[in-house]
Amino acid sequence: MAEISAMPAGLQALMSRADAGGKAPPPVEKWNPPFCGDLDIRIARDGTWYYLGSPIGRLPLVKLFASVLRKDEDGRHYLVTPVEKIGITVEDAPxxxxxxxxxxxxxxxxxxxxxxxxxxxxxxxxxxxxxxxxxxxxxxxxxxxxxxxxxxxxxxxxxxxxxxxxxxxxxxxxxxxxxxxxxxxxxxxxxxxxxxx
Structure with missing residues (x-):
């Protein structure tokens, strides 16, 4: 996968825990962090996750990203941590x-x-x-x-x-x-x- 240092700090910290697994999804619906812009992450119609145009091959990482995925009232999808909210593209359903x-x-x-x-x-x-x-x-x-x-x-x-x-x-x-x-x-x-x- 492309260099992760370009990702926001909250997502970098999340990625460092990608292989931990086994936990309940975090309470993303309760978090209200500031919007930090969009990131070139796309979920294709076939369910494949892409970062900077390349497929994300590590399933634990995809599952971790999915655990902080939220769809807001505006109809857009975001990756949400306690400190940041980042827009991503979803072609159909996530x-x-x-x-x-x-x-x-x-x-x-x-x-x-x-x-x-x-x-x-x-x-x-x-x-x-x-x-x-x-x-x-x-x-x-x-x-x-x-x-x-x-x-x-x-x-x-x-x-x-x-x-x-x-x-x-x-x-x-x-x-x-x-x-x-x-x-x-x-x-x-x-x-x-x-x-x-």
Whole structure:
């Protein structure tokens, strides 16, 4: 990876602890440090992290950066330490949902997801699933809430698995298509299902 001495001091200190691991994520939502500008870190659509255009090859370092990643109300992503807040670029979602375990059926179904960086989430009230339209193909892009305002995008393979679990349920003005998990029904907006566009 490129020279780290050009990084802000708080991130340099963080990187020195990159291989420690095993700790709970820091309380980044409670920190309110000053904004220190943007850094040339980018999370590509495929989940690869880049620094100065080169992939960051050390997974412990990526996990450490991800542990201090926050999405603010302005819609931007930041690396946040107690002393600095640094803007980075995220092409889609900062995490990928890469593995899924399913227990039960319909209203009793529980979907548990693992992200590319090891987060485990049970889709439900605290970790809702939402859908958007893929601009290129017109297909669905499902996301699951992980923590704070951070979401994980389902990989294409996982999307196909999720599609197999979709069902319709009746409601007062007709029916809706979606997925059950954790006692919640996550509906796909009808305009996302309109293939006539």
């Amino acid at each position: 995490l990928l949902a890469v593995e899924m375990a399913v227990e039960g059926e319909a209203e009793n179904r529980q979907i548990t997801l693992r992200t590319n960086l090891g987060d485990l989430v049970q889709a439900g009230r605290d970790h809702p699933i939402r859908f958007e339209k893929e601009p290129d193909s017109g297909g669905l892009k499902p996301y699951v809430h992980v923590r704070g305002r951070l979401e994980a995008l389902f990989t294409r393979a996982l999307m196909y698995q999720l599609a197999e679990l979709m069902e319709e349920r009746g409601k007062e003005d007709g029916s809706e298509t979606g997925i059950w998990s954790g006692g919640q029904f996550f509906a796909v907006s009808p305009d996302l299902l309109d293939v006539s566009e």
